[in-house]
Amino acid sequence: VEISNSSINPSSIVNILTLRYDPSINPNLPKKTWEDFEPIDEPVNLTSIESSICDEIEKKLDYTNEQEISIALSGGVDSALMLSLLRKTKPDVKINAVSIKFANSIDETPAASRIAEKYNADHHIIDLENYLSELPKAISIIKLPFWDLHWYYVVKKSQTLSKTLISGDGGDELFAGYTFRYKKFLSLTSENSNTNEKVKAYLECHERDRVPDQENIFNQKSQFSWDSIYSVLSPFFDNNLSRLEQVYLADYNGKLL
Known part of the structure; x- marks a missing residue:
């Protein structure tokens, strides 16, 4: 990665690509510390959680006063x-x-169609043959190398249908949905693992986020070092929370924000 524009912060590029x-x-949301994730001695109130989400939906939609709404529907739990x-x-x-139907990928649109029909929603499927065809345009709008490029196509289609778009993004971070990662993290660590060991294990659970030879893709101007990456994550694992609660804390303060 060659960095020549002096207005670009090298650490920003390193962090985004790692x-x-x-x-x-x-x-957009307030950052959380380990104190916010300390367990409380109260049972989970599912009715209260549902009411809270519904109240937030109603508040947002009453503000816009829209009679037609779009929703990004993947066919998964969160969007359903x-x-x-x-x-x-x-x-x-x-x-x-x-919904988006990706070429050469698992087609989840049949499940999404059934969900849309159940809740009386008109279903629009974007048949995407070339995922990268509008990458330069998407980046020019976002101004960042944003990883979830499919959102560009979802928003583009939704703009032709309504002025409001709803999604289930953030559900995995808020309600602990990354069970496969939690299992791997627990297998790589123990109660006796130190902060650095847990940080490295956390990164190993996100190996798809970067290339294997990460340190070789940056030049000296990028100032890449694994220690700088570890320093970003260390506060989430240097506390008295349980290992899983530490992962929840790191997830919340990471991609969710």
């Missing part, structure tokens, strides 16, 4: 849940569900 996010960018709560909250609005 962690998939840049911790120096001001987040959002569609069901959206229909429960707004039984009379027209809902447009937008």
Whole structure:
């Protein structure tokens, strides 16, 4: 990676291409510390959680006063849940569900179609043959090498249908949905693991976020070092939380923000 523009922060490029996010960018949500993740001695109240989500949906949609709404529907749990709560909250609005069918990939649109039909939503499928065809345009809009490029196509389609788009993004971070990563992290660590060992294990659980020879893709101007990456994650694992709670903390303060 050659960095020649002096206005570009080398550490931002390193972080995005290693962690998939840049911790120096001001987040839309408040950052959390380990104190916020300390367990509380109260049972989980599912009714309260559902009411909280519905109230937030209603508040946002009452503000826009839209009678037609779009939702990104993957066919997974998070987006299906959002569609069901959206229909429960707004039984009379027209809902447009937008899904993407990727070439040479598992087709989840049949499941999405069944979910859309169940909740009386018009289903629109984007048949995407060349995933990278509009990459330069997408980057020019976002101004960052954003990893979830499919959102460009979802938004592009949704703009033709309504002025409001809802998604289930963030559900895995908020409700501990990355079970395969949790299992791997616990297998790589123990209660006696130190902070650095847990940080390295956490990164190993996200091996798809970067290339295997990460240190070789940057030149000297990029100032890449694994120690700098470890320093970003260390605060999430240098505390008295349980190992899984530490992972939840790192996930929240990472890609979610």
